[in-house]
Amino acid sequence: MSARRWIWGVWILVLSCYVVPYGLLGVYGSFLFWCVVGVLVIVANIMITRSF
């Protein structure tokens, strides 16, 4: 997958940070949700920077 797609992935992830907690989890609900977002940010950045 290209770096550009990973960058889009991060932006979608960030957008979901706003929408999901307030839209749905606003409910192991939100605490774990934010933990998962944090881990996904790390994974996304590892993938983006593979081309560095």
Place this chain on the structure above:
Amino acid sequence: MTIELIWGAVGIYLIVGLGVAFLSRARVTNGPGVDMSGYFLGNRQMNGFVSALSYSATTYSAFMMVGLAGLTYAGGVGAFGFEIVYFAGVSLVAIFGPRFWAVGKRFGFVTPSEMLGHRYADDKVAVATAVASCVFLIPYAAVQLAGVGYLLAGMSGGAISFTTGVIVSTLLAILFSYIAGIRSVMWTDSLQALFMIVASTLVALLVVHSLGGFSALFDTLATEHPASLSVPGPGLFSFTTFLGLTIPWFFFSLSNPQVSQRLFMPASLRSMRQMLIGFLIFGFIYTVVSVLWGFSALVAFPDLRQSDLATPTLLASEHVPPVLGVIVMVGILAAAISTIDSIMLTLSSMLSRDVYANVVADASEAKQLRVGKWVLPVIAILAFLFAELQLNLIAVLSVAASTGLVVIVPAIIGAFYWKRGTAAGALASIVGGGAVVIYLYLSGVKPLGLPAGIWALPVALALFAAVSLVTRANRERADEFMEAARIVRSREAR
């Protein structure tokens, strides 16, 4: 917690820190013929591991273990969300980092403001960016110093005065940044980062264990404080408050010069990658630990009158043995000092490179460096005086720091992506946007009921775009600048 124990811990921290600072001395920062790039950027030869730890220590101040824990205590899991959105914003380094690095090498930039002045072919842009950074960051540093003063006074039951705490932290910040410039800052930062993460994690785990473990902690929260485990929770994190906090902080890695200057320093892009990934791992652990710390305080002491007392109360309680409590206290002290010394060093480089060198006709590299070294303690003394005086304006400016600096972001993004961006547009967005932020914070006005944190970026963006469209862009300079950044972009698209 006895005063002897506190001074003993601070003394050991001081001796080890100064030892590391002296060991970090090298030819690039202390040898003959040292220049601005050597003293302030380590000659762009910093390795990834030290860069990661230093970036972490610079970014994470005393706010984490005191402020974020307090926000969690008062507002619940929304504080975790706010910090994770900021954390996601550091992904901007993956996009802009290689571009900063490439143009920095190509044109020899020392400061982010110098980069903007060059890109828009107008020294006034560099001066405005440097001055705006000082207006917001010196008060921010002053509040960090005051935080250390309150921490030492609170932990010692008043035996160590507020002023003594502020003097100790000011002197440490000056020494750590003066001894070997960026090398002593980065090496002492690395030591402090390791200390911060190890001490806070171990003690947080100990506190959670003393409260019955993770399951018991969250079961208690779910039954006795259910609002703290949902958003918007107890009410602190309404959607507009959440947006007002997260929008400026999302762009922290670009808007704050003490971290964006770090993008010029790695020896290679491989080192930059190590810096980014290392920071993200550190930041995630430190964020979770700070949030757990706030939740633990909520379970152990649910009736505190002020949420900022969560950490000091927990440290002084029976849940934390005195020796471990004083170790965490030094960890918080280290978090504050490592942020302050980086801010001071960056601001001194901006004042000498972007203000002095643009005002004085024959400002050679040697003269700029001399001015930078003289300005450094002056900035520290200013921050010290602001911390001592506790002026209302200083408190306002420090709170407005992240919002005030976000007005620089449109000019930075435009530098790399919009050829029509002009110097007039950049000046309008930085000066006009900054003035709007200060007015909104001082007056308390909330247009349409929205906080300044939501208005700052759209106002700056509108000013940048509108003024740029009615003024003439220097296309030749834009092409040259973007071509230098394209070394990276052309390969990235493959």
